[in-house]
Amino acid sequence: MLPKNGLLNRRTFLAGSAGFLSTAVWASSQKDEPWRFTSGRRMSPYGAPSKYVGLERLQIGGHPLAPEAGASSTPLERLNGIITPNSLHFERHHSGVPDIDPSQHRLRIFGNVQRPVSFGYEDLQRYPLVSKVLFIECSGNSYANTLPTALDKSAGELNGLLSCAEWTGIPLRQLLEEAGYDPKSDWVVAEGADAAGMNRSVPLSLALEDAMIALYQNGEPLRAEQGFPMRLLVPGCEGNLSIKWLRSLEVRKNPAHTREETSKYTDLLKDGSANQFSLRMGVKSIITAPSGKMQLPDHGVYEITGLAWSGHGAVKTVEVSADGGRSWRAAEIQSEPGLYRPTRFRLPWRWEGQPAVLQSRAVDSSGNRQPTRSGALANAAPGFTYHYNGIQSWGVDQQGRVSNVYR
């Protein structure tokens, strides 16, 4: 018997149900498709998507006087699995994308160290590397959902400053030990070689724990938008901390209090105080389908699917609601749990025209629970901008139109 909320048990459903038959009809008369009768095109050195797949990053902001600064977001609603292809990884630039000649680039480590050292790109290629599948999320991701009115936007437009890749690089600890860092220091200030000279203060404990100097992204050398020839990568933390085009690391006693950790990327609270260095991204999940601006073509069964991640560990559980949070059902978590690795969750859902509000909520291995929208905003000052991780709600009306709603 169909539960009122339409949420189905995935295992039961997959074991022998003929629930999708309505969409599967035998087309007995088949016209002869033209591609069966002429040779196709030749091989290519470096491939590109089919012309029938129009996938693009959405460009956000960018001041008219400085169009090279801004952000572009991953079209989450068009993707599946957990990997973001490199060409669709979100971007955030303060002075555009520099085109760095790796033979002229060096990484310097100085400050409170016994031996100031510097490394060329070729030097670093010889180092022992590590590979990890990790998300990067911009601290300002999902900001639009903190506004008073829900904007009619897609999953990627709202939440697409979140991407995931297999990153390969050198453990930063290795290089800091080689320089002989002063263990009584507490910070490492990282600076990029772009014209913005982006810089951030990283706690030494994080730098020694699992930060890396990333050289490869999904197998190939970093893309320029992601910091080629090398970037800092601090797993689980706001993307801004993972300085691209990394040119120097200064070991220091105190943080630098740069623009990016004072006027920006801090959390102003209602009581007038502000959280500074709130670096780890909270536990979060987003339903990517069905999602905003989609149209359900007809009644029947759909797979509710999305991504979940946490900067405090691995995702432990994801639950889905189809009635705006009155009832919940555990979704299947598809990918192996891993620290700071997103998981893909899935749950079948039968829609027979009933109005619905689709939501997901995640719990991580540290016991953190994704808050409701109002919970996430409870202590925030008006104009709160960063680290928003409230539950995303998608309304489905009787005509099957899906849109962003607040619950």
Add this chain to the structure above:
Amino acid sequence: MLPKNGLLNRRTFLAGSAGFLSTAVWASSQKDEPWRFTSGRRMSPYGAPSKYVGLERLQIGGHPLAPEAGASSTPLERLNGIITPNSLHFERHHSGVPDIDPSQHRLRIFGNVQRPVSFGYEDLQRYPLVSKVLFIECSGNSYANTLPTALDKSAGELNGLLSCAEWTGIPLRQLLEEAGYDPKSDWVVAEGADAAGMNRSVPLSLALEDAMIALYQNGEPLRAEQGFPMRLLVPGCEGNLSIKWLRSLEVRKNPAHTREETSKYTDLLKDGSANQFSLRMGVKSIITAPSGKMQLPDHGVYEITGLAWSGHGAVKTVEVSADGGRSWRAAEIQSEPGLYRPTRFRLPWRWEGQPAVLQSRAVDSSGNRQPTRSGALANAAPGFTYHYNGIQSWGVDQQGRVSNVYR
């Protein structure tokens, strides 16, 4: 004390060694790199590699009269991690790459079924999906190493018909159940919509076990070279079985004995018999660096790294030798073991000018051991072409030049 073969313990090495210091010098006078003083380029809808990264698939074969047929291989020696970016996934085409309009493409299931069914691309998007990180290897991969003389080629030129992606698709079992397959049948014959009409017979047991109709590759819709809009994917088996541009599946009592399973993709043995339907790829590993055609820049420590995989399960161990197989040391396996998922292995090695022969050998979770070259060829008839998984040997001469050698 340095062992004679130069192989180092990774954990010990990483814990506090200053072994790389020879490459790390402080460059005190730094010229001002131009990219620090001008804005970079704007964001892009769909990114591309840096102009300083010239990564290409190597094109192999292709008859002059039919240049659209042939293969292109992944440049394994330039990549790291286990994911192959979609633009560099190896290709193998018999009639080129068809440019299929998904709205005009259907997948039909017929033969020994209760209800012949067909599915459009949009229909399949609604099905419950699964995501898995899987290798695909062409049955003819590494063929050059079966020739009498070792060719001076790179790791990718020799072994690059091997790639890995996160594949997302519909479990084939789901669709076969929906059609009501006859459980007394034993085969499913799959056919592609390309002009070659590529077809293969898949054992029904494999089709029901873990085969999928893949729709996504590393997050985005399949590339045309990989079968857009949909391909069959039979994990662990020779790539040829995973029919691209899939248009039909016929459930049958007997195999079709197509060209691709009679004159091709069978293993002719010395005794005149041939193995047919030897579908699973053997356990195998390849050192990707240092590897063929590379030049070690100077004495010092290098990371020996490569990929290992098996069509019979998960990779369990990888050992590395630097003296042509006289002594071996366990490499670190970096990625989580998984069925048909490649692993990246790593081991530091100190080279002080000694001639060396670098080798790797893998063992899988079914207990299979990668054979030596002569072991792999022991029963094969001359001209043996498929399923070669012998150990790859890279010679390093006193000048640091690395080349393909037989041991």
